[in-house]
Amino acid sequence: MDTALVAGGALTAAGLVGYVAGLTSPYPGRAFSVTGVMVGITLLAIGYGGESA
Template identity: 75%
Template sequence: MNTALAAGLAFTLAGLVGYLVGVAAPYPGRAFSVTGVMVGVTLLAIGWGGDSA
């Protein structure tokens, strides 16, 4: 499995879980979950892009 794809999946899932927990019970630093989702989606796009070069 591609490293960027695996990291993107992990960041996206962790960010989504953090966001959902933050909606239910506010906690300090919950805004970083949105950053985690953005980084995760970016890494997913890089991982899915493949090595066409």
Template identity: 65%
Template structure:
């Protein structure tokens, strides 16, 4: 796995966790979790295999 793909996977997972936490408890900046998921999926897709 390349560094970009690994970063994409990590960003996607963190974004999903932040989204789930945001549905339970309101916190400042929770809307950025959706952005993190979108960016993470994009990096995951672009990050190609070696």
């Protein structure tokens, strides 16, 4: 398993859960969930990109 792919999936999922939780009930630090989603998507892209040649 590719580490970036797994980390990206986990971070994206955690960020989405945090974002939905922030919509239902505001909590301190909820803006970090958006950052988690952005970093997670970036890691997913790196993981899917693979190695060239």
